[in-house]
Amino acid sequence: MTDRSGSLLELLEPLYHDHPAWLEERRAIARMIDDAASTRSSILRAIDAERARQPAWFGAPDMIGYSFYVDRFAGDLAGLRDRLPWLEQLGVRLLHPLPMTRSQAEDSDGGFAVADYRAIEPALGSLEDIRVLAADLHHRGMALAIDCVLNHSARDHAWAQAALAGDKEKRAYYRIVDSEGEVAAWEADLDDIFPDTAPGNFTHEPRLGGWVWTSFYPFQWDLNWSNPAVFREMLGVLLFWANIGVDIFRLDSAPYLWKRRGTASRNLPETHALVAALRAGLDAVAPGVALLAEAIERTADILPYIEPVTGTRAAQLAYHNGVMAALWVALATGDGRIVGDLVRDTALLWPDTAWLHYLRCHDDIIWSALNGQVKPDELDRISDFYAGAGGFADGRRFQARSGAAPSTVGMLASLVGTEGPAAVGRYRLLLATMLALPGMPMLYMGDEIGLPNRADTSGLKDARWLHRPWMDWDRADAAAVGNGPGADWLALTRRLIAVRSRFPALDAKALTAVQNDTVGLLVVERGTGGETVLLVANFGDAAQAFPRAGDWIDAIDDRPIGVTIAGGTVVWAVRDV
Structure with missing residues (x-):
């Protein structure tokens, strides 16, 4: 064995040194690392070397992600390969198929x-x-991201089935408590994630003689990360897929890994240490592969997953769900300053980290991401607004934790007004703003053609399926030749992505400065010197003075900018030289 696993084992030692199986697991982890490194292909090692020269490769101006369900987008993986030309023409360079x-x-x-x-x-x-x-x-020249569901396995998983059959080793892969009293003691500090459809955090399993921890649904059993065998198994999963050719892992449910009595068992220091250890394991085998933390939490709680104060390398990417929710708040309130505040206050400093920015995804918009930044009654009002209370939006309310504003479900097009010039204008405002912020952008399937909510919602057990429709290829094909209701959406999306790719100032690591002193207006300067791009987004209804002197051109439309910016519009301003 080599010493390539040394830094990984040092990170794990404080977590597992008292576990009776730790010495055996140390040896097993080291062997696994060596085996994975010896079998990594020369092609993938060359990609690792190339990315070492550009550590934030995922933040390049032409790196646009696209998230989708394979079956709903293309039927199967063979169909997905047939649809790659569509994605290339759109300007996508990173595919994120949801769990496969x-x-x-x-x-x-x-x-x-x-x-x-x-x-x-x-x-x-x-x-x-x-x-x-x-x-x-x-x-x-594209890349592949996949999900790694860290917190839980299915009840159908072989580990869970072995536990049900009496296998003590596999039983220790899960969190199981013996009595209702112990359940109540844990529950006193825990939140309900799905209070309407799956209340509570434990499920009674008579064959286990106890209650298994199920943070999400009863058929999703939480893994016991205090057992080093679980760490070994899950790192092995990452190495397996990395050697197949995966470029980014989305670490699903990352905040929930470590459990400790008397806490909410979310975002604990031990969880941050586990993410850092997974990173160290990949560094030993596949250093060009990135980790994306899915931590849908308050922004302050996300930062340790990406730039921990310990200085330990962790995930390279994290969802900036605060900015996503803030963009929708800005659209509803007519004031973009909340976006600027978040961008300014969450600047990333390391050379290999970036935020992932997005407008919609397969999940709900969780307004509690803005707790402490937006008053609770205002978040309730915004939740109502996007549920169709007197505005342009056609979303739905979704269950929320106690004391939080109900989340919002719905496709982007339905949330901005479904169709017509006004809806496309709101889409332009949101998309152009998001694409100019410091980070890697991710699109969601169908947004590029203005795909609305699912028409058939009968029998939905989970309201999130409202915004998980089938891709409408008739609409897409018509839009590609300038016809039908999706044409304006597609032309706009392609234009914005193409223009973005030409500007080094829109790289995730380019300098960023926020001017946030005018109600309604978001002003973000990207880049330095003659390479700057000035994002000016007017979320209000009234025209605002353009915030810079001199002659400027809107790079999006390649036309001069006047002395004012109309309400509800956005420009990427570059100096007219």
Whole structure:
């Protein structure tokens, strides 16, 4: 064995040194690291070396992500490869198919109840299809992101089934408590994630003789990360997929890994240490592979996943759900300053980190991300607004934790007014603003053609399926030739992405300065010297004075900017030389 696992084991030692199996697990982890390193292909090692020269490669101006369900977008993995030209023409360089691993046989929470971490859902294809897809993407200068569901497995998983059958080793892979009293003691400090559809955090399993921890749904059993065998198993999953060709792992449910009595068991220091250890394990084998933390929390609680105060390398990317929610708040209130405040206050300093920015995704808009920045009654009003209370939006309310504003579900197009010039104008305001902020942008399937909410919502057990429609390829094909209701959306999306790719000032690591002194107006300067781009977004109704002297051109439309910026409009201003 080599010493390539040394830094990883140092990070794990404080977590596991008292565990009776730790010495054995140390040796097993070191062997696994060596085996994975020896089998990494020369092609993938070359990609690692190239990315070492550009550590924030995912933040390049032309790096645009696209998130989707494979079956709803293209049927299966073979169909997805057939649709790559569409994504290339859109300007996408990173594909994020939502969970593709084999999932629970019945309800699987959209694939997030994983029954086999190393197998593909049979209806989608095979492992070989993933190898071929990854190689094809790399040949095209594109990249692949996949989900790694860290917090829980499906009840259908072989580990859980072995535990149900009496296997003591696999029983220790899960958090199981013996009595209702112990359940109550834990619950006193825990939140309900799905209070309407899955209240509580424990599920009674008679065959286990106790209650298994189920933070999300009863069929999703929380893994016991205080057991070093679980760490070994899950790091092994990351290394397995990294050697197939995956470029980014989305660490699903990252905040929930470590549990401690008397706390909310979210965002604990031990959890941050685990993420850092996963990073160290990848660094030993596949250093060019990035980690994306899915921590839908207050911004202050997200920062330790990406730039921890310990200085330890952790995830390179994290969802900036605060900025996402703030953009929707700005649209509803007519004041963009909240976005500027967040951008200014969450500047990242390390050379290999970036925020992931987005407008919509497969999940709900969680307004509690802005607790402490927006008053609770205002968040309630905004939640009502996007649920259709007297405005242009056609979303729905979604369950919320106690004391929080209900979340919002709905496709982007439906939330901005569904169709017509006004809706497209709001889309332009949001998309152009998001694309100019410091970070890596991620689009959501169908937003580029203004795809509205699902028409058939009968029998939905989970309201989030409202914004998980099937891709409308008739609408898309018509839009591609300038016809139909999706044409303006597609033309705008392609234009913005193409223009963005030309400006080094819009790299995630380019300097950023926020001017936030005018009600309604968001002003963000990107880059330095002659390479600057000035984002000016007027979320209000009234025209505002352009905040700079001299002659400027809007790079989006390649036309001069006047002395004012009309209400509800946005420009990427560059100096007219």
